Amino acid sequence: AQRVTQPEKLLSVFKGAPVELKCNYSYSGSPELFWYVQYSRQRLQLLLRHISRESIKGFTADLNKGETSFHLKKPFAQEEDSAMYYCALWSGGYNKLIFGAGTRLAVHP
Amino acid sequence: DVKVTQSSRYLVKRTGEKVFLECVQDMDHENMFWYRQDPGLGLRLIYFSYDVKMKEKGDIPEGYSVSREKKERFSLILESASTNQTSMYLCASRIGGALTGELFFGEGSRLTVL
Numbered sequence: 001a002q003r004v005t006q007p008e009k010l011l012s013v014f015k016g017a018p019v020e021l022k023c024n025y026s027y028s029g030s031p032e033l034f035w036y037v038q039y040s041r042q043r044l045q046l047l048l049r050h051i052s053r054e055s056i057k058g059f060t061a062d063l064n065k066g067e068t069s070f071h072l073k074k075p076f077a078q079e080e081d082s083a084m085y086y087c088a089l090w091s092g093g094y095n096k097l098i099f100g101a102g103t104r105l106a107v108h109p
Numbered sequence: 110d111v112k113v114t115q116s117s118r119y120l121v122k123r124t125g126e127k128v129f130l131e132c133v134q135d136m137d138h139e140n141m142f143w144y145r146q147d148p149g150l151g152l153r154l155i156y157f158s159y160d161v162k163m164k165e166k167g168d169i170p171e172g173y174s175v176s177r178e179k180k181e182r183f184s185l186i187l188e189s190a191s192t193n194q195t196s197m198y199l200c201a202s203r204i205g206g207a208l209t210g211e212l213f214f215g216e217g218s219r220l221t222v223l
Contacts, residue, residue, distance in 0.1 A: 009149065032210055043113075044152075044199065044214040051209070086151060090210025095140070095159070096167065097201075097210050099152040 002027050004089050006100035013077050014108050021072040021103045023061075023087030032090040033070040034097070035061055039083045047072075047085070057081070077107045112136070115200050115215040122222050128187040130218050132200030139205025141183035142212065143167075143175065146197040155198075158183055160205065190222045 003026040013019055025031055035047040048056045050063040050070060061072045070087060087100040116131040134141065139160045144152040144167075154167030156175040164175050172194060176184040183202075187194055197219050201212040 004151075006151075034210065043216045046211055049209070049211065088210070092210070095165075096142070096154050096157060097212055098154075099144075101149055101151040 002089060002091050002094075002098055004087050004098055004100035006085075006087055006103050008103045009101070010104045010106065012106045012108065015079055016076050019072075019074045019077045019081070019105065019107075021085050021087075021105065023070045023072065023100060025068050025070060025087075025089050027068075027089055027091070029093075031063070031065075031070075032092070033061075033063060034088045034090065035059070035070075035072050036086045036088055036099075037083050038086070044086070077105075079107050079109060081105060082107045113200055113202055113213050113215040115198075115218045117218050118216065120218060120220045122190050122220065124189075124191060124222060126190050126222075128190050128220065128222075130185040130187075130198055130200075130220070132183045132185070132215055133181050134183075134200075134202040134213070135181065136202060136204075136213065137180065138202035138213075139180070140203040141177065142201040142203070143173075143183065143185045144199045144201065145169070146199055146217070152199065155185065187220075190220075192222050194220065195222045196220060 005024045033050045037047040038044045089098045142157040143155040158177040174186045200215040
């Protein structure tokens with residue numbers, strides 16, 4: 001079964017602390033994975049995708065096929081990073097994006 | 110700039126009412142999607158559409174139907190609203206045939222069914 005698991009509902013850190021939002025997936029085949037972010041009162045938007053291997057707003061995510069993980073990391077959290085983060089898996093065969101339950105990141109001053 | 114617009118940000122309806130949620134995109138995208146967003150459950154796919162007049166059931170289609178008469182517009186219909194359909198509804202679009210799964214989302218429609 002195709003599935004995305006985000007084990008943490010809430011991650012609370014202080015400004016300047018490292019952040020790691022966990023994501024594990026289940027998919028037979030070569031996965032295409034994304035992180036989406038939703039800031040307060042804003043629409044859900046793409047943060048980054050594993051294919052691009054890019055760093056957006058200081059966030060990076062590495063696909064680990066052995067551990068079937070795609071954790072999102074940032075070395076120094078900022079208050080403006082506070083948001084809801086969703087890990088997502090593109091199921092090309094079914095033409096749909098499968099989301100995890102989401103993790104709320106709260107960065108305190 | 111990519112734009113997906115949902116006509117109603119907030120709706121309050123009574124049990125048994127028929128509800129229409131409208132979504133319009135201005136990007137000439139072939140694919141459109143309706144998700145519902147619930148705390149602790151993430152986003153769950155209700156229906157999607159490959160192209161005009163085409164539709165496919167998602168993971169939770171029960172109690173919903175959709176209409177795609179024009180490429181830019183994708184409507185979600187609740188034939189007889191129930192309290193368990195109180196939720197945030199998100200519309201999204203995507204370039205058809207693209208290799209990437211990147212979706213563009215609307216701002217959402219928060220529906221409360223009393």
